[in-house]
Amino acid sequence: MDAFILWMKQAGYTETTRKEYMREVQSYLVSLDGREVHKATKMNVISFLVGKQSTTGEHTRNRTLSAIRTFYAALIDFELAERNPANDVKKSKTEKNKKPVYLEEQDLANALQFINGRYKERNIAIFMLMGYCGLRVGEVHRLNLSHFRKLKGTLEVLGKGRKWNEIPVPELLLPYLAKVEEERIHPYSTREEAFFVSQKKQRLSIRQIQKIAGLTFASFKKHHPHLSDMDLSCHKLRHSFATMLLNNGVDVRIVKELMGHASIETTMIYTHVNDDQKKQAMATMNRNVRF
Template structure:
């Protein structure tokens, strides 16, 4: 398993993240596909600006090739951390543990879990194994898991979502190792109920207008116009576009479910222009050096467009999907149809959009108006 460590540093007075790894041609070629990455002319190392968005970009980019990413130094450095408190540090994995995690990865893939889930479970299990090394514990007990949960997750201020991922991953790892599960009665914390960020139609329009590259504009327009997840968009094949019925066929979406979503009449002309210019052969969006366009490249495209449009909200590719659903609801579309278009298993998931629509509040006046 290829291994990379992300190290904090500075360059020209700016905080950066350096990519530390043993010389590997395949890994170097893969790193070069990431647009935000820069190379130091003096020592040849790769680096990028230290930000949460860039950290996600490099992490997701490396996970595509099954690379183990040690980013504990970056994630654990907190602003405002007391000077006498050092970031939590875990020892490295030995060759035996790395081989074991590689076997765990293959075992998870055989269970037909998604690549993202496999990578996440392997990563969090790797952190747990390193914690066991730190504690010099050869027995993976409930007490060790609870101690890891407190020291590495709760005490370090990591999110509830991340804590749940760790619990899920460790449980799978215990199953892989044939360790008794009965005693591992871990309670998952309740997730925070946060409302999704939603853009107005004017903000969506400004993002698309600021995206001048035809391929990039087509990709962002498709995600919004059909409410697609980014993974669904980059996995679309040319044959999945049904212009006769004005539908997009999503195959193997989340939960391995197929569905149809809308193909916008206004968007169709843009799509046809894109097809004539780029002539994709298999996948609708193809990379320069790869069969499919990458998620990290799409994220970078959106980030630049949002910056140029002057939008200050925390916008991600999934925000376009949230906005699609909210705008449909505001236009009076039945929530059951929206559920089908989004591919939600339960209407409860779709109901969250009722809390962010303008229609929910526009007929309600504040009591202050009656003073």
């Protein structure tokens, strides 16, 4: 485990990813029940994944598999193992075929009306960064003052795999970011450059960001019963952003760059059609057919 931690730090994995992968791998090692880790087989990996599948979803299963694959890659790199038994285990296709949950453009705008409280401008900025810029919750958490290029109107975003991505900020969001910067609480540490600072004068945590979005969704759903069953979260705001761009005719290759996806296949899951688009297509058929 020490070798795994060292390898992930050297490879540039974020602290959040390191913690998640450590937790998954520790559970996997317990499941081996004393079997030497370098002697584990494909069956051991599948057995562990199947055991988890009854209580977790397909996304969690695939994340667990990624953690185990990365673990063995680290051991091989340090010459502590010769093969990776997780490489031959296929990822679940169910997750890939699952239609993303997202808010329609007007619903996304309406949700902003339910953000209130002492730090209203800050919370609106956080919500909009995910819904109108497509940032992941971890990317919002990692934002520093220097990442906001006010004159240029862009954000430097540190995404997955320690990759930097420059995102143009929509004009409607710029004044909120400027307000947050102006009213930013001074952190305890003079070295802390966090853009979003909590009441405790520390970098706003991922959990706090999720809570801000969660409270907004809860209030929003109360006034929009037709969306009460929709499972909304920070990541669903990112889904909404990608869907909104594609529905407005933005090239999928541009959406890929804005989302920070490594592969265009990942972006393609957002090229779904909604019910209104289906109705419009059928209405066209009705106009063209004559008996």
